[in-house]
Amino acid sequence: MSAPALSDLSREARDLLQTQSIELPSWAFGNSGTRFRVFTTAGVPRTPFEKIDDVAEVNRLTGVTPRVSLHIPWDRTDDYAALRDHAEEQGVSIGTINSNVFQDEDYKLGSLTNPDEQIRAKAIAHHLECIDIMRATGSPALKIWLADGTNYPGQDSIRERQDRLADSLSRVYAALDSDQQLVLEYKFFEPAFYHTDVPDWGTSLVHCQALGERAKVVLDTGHHAPGTNIEFIVAQLLRLGRLGAFDFNSRFYADDDLIVGAADPYQLFRIMNEIVAAGALAPDSGVNFMLDQCHNLEEKIPGEIRSATNVQEATAKALLVDREALSAARAVGEKSVEMVHSRELLPLTGYVHGGCSPIGMKKFFPTVVDASEETFDSIIISAGKRGYQVELSPAVLGKLIRFSYAALTE
Numbered sequence: 001m002s003a004p005a006l007s008d009l010s011r012e013a014r015d016l017l018q019t020q021s022i023e024l025p026s027w028a029f030g031n032s033g034t035r036f037r038v039f040t041t042a043g044v045p046r047t048p049f050e051k052i053d054d055v056a057e058v059n060r061l062t063g064v065t066p067r068v069s070l071h072i073p074w075d076r077t078d079d080y081a082a083l084r085d086h087a088e089e090q091g092v093s094i095g096t097i098n099s100n101v102f103q104d105e106d107y108k109l110g111s112l113t114n115p116d117e118q119i120r121a122k123a124i125a126h127h128l129e130c131i132d133i134m135r136a137t138g139s140p141a142l143k144i145w146l147a148d149g150t151n152y153p154g155q156d157s158i159r160e161r162q163d164r165l166a167d168s169l170s171r172v173y174a175a176l177d178s179d180q181q182l183v184l185e186y187k188f189f190e191p192a193f194y195h196t197d198v199p200d201w202g203t204s205l206v207h208c209q210a211l212g213e214r215a216k217v218v219l220d221t222g223h224h225a226p227g228t229n230i231e232f233i234v235a236q237l238l239r240l241g242r243l244g245a246f247d248f249n250s251r252f253y254a255d256d257d258l259i260v261g262a263a264d265p266y267q268l269f270r271i272m273n274e275i276v277a278a279g280a281l282a283p284d285s286g287v288n289f290m291l292d293q294c295h296n297l298e299e300k301i302p303g304e305i306r307s308a309t310n311v312q313e314a315t316a317k318a319l320l321v322d323r324e325a326l327s328a329a330r331a332v333g334e335k336s337v338e339m340v341h342s343r344e345l346l347p348l349t350g351y352v353h354g355g356c357s358p359i360g361m362k363k364f365f366p367t368v369v370d371a372s373e374e375t376f377d378s379i380i381i382s383a384g385k386r387g388y389q390v391e392l393s394p395a396v397l398g399k400l401i402r403f404s405y406a407a408l409t410e
Contacts, residue, residue, distance in 0.1 A: 048075040056090035067095035080136035089189035094137035102147035102301025110148040145185040156269040183244035216244025222251040247292035260307035331406035342366035357384040367403035
């Protein structure tokens, strides 16, 4: 059997792929660097207006990047309404607003978790400013990533820091409008190295559940220890309806922010496979596909194009998975299943194409019935001859042949 190709996508899958949109980070178009130095690149945008121009260029070339995430204070401007208008003129819109409480001198010992009440109040005020910017730009979401944590045991109380965080987040969440949401990002280490206040998806989830339905988790693919089964986390958050957004990038060790899929393209496919399987690719799923690819090696616009198209490629591959065939293979304990060629059917079963019945075959084959039929009073099967059928109850069928139920269809 030949490998599936893009041309094999069903009309429904193609339509779904065309609805996918990817949000670009404004900071990806500015100067960036390593942990030790920011390297300059000729021609990078100088203002948020120019960053939007570059986002619009990527969208013009790809057709899948119609939104831009802003980062405050990096993207502060005197007129956010004008920025919103400029984005709309360029055919894009303002997406998520990202807060920044990791570069101010006061936040050396933390921001929303800081033991100093005045510093916590300052950090909360910054997030309230971000909410005002959301209103002015039409942004639907506030994203919070905290560098808060400690470097030594005993430096501060881990439990008390969680209490402070819960209180600070509740104050921010209470300020949101009813059509706005908060998304909380986690990272297992750096810049704090003993403990991070939001180190994993479980911690983020606990806080989000305490806040309310409009608080969800952000999963940055570079914020995990090497070897982490990220698709498992995706599946769990989807089950709970708490996966708010992705920050897609790639990493070999830590938070490298490399081109999406560069280190492990198969992992990217596995992640998108969980998304497709859960029906979370649809625009109304509430999952935002964002990039956080912003390393210093690549030219800015080509780098974002490559990352966005890599996400689309992984999505297309996930849409090519024959889930009904996969379910059937699982049901009979095989690695794969495929249709028997019509010329092989008669020698194998004693029946011709169009008249193959599960009853009376030449040899025993495992028979699996879709689980949805277990509640039916009767089902209709082939009577062993073209144009003939027989109606019987599942109970009667069970007296004639051995079969099992399994979820074969989505």
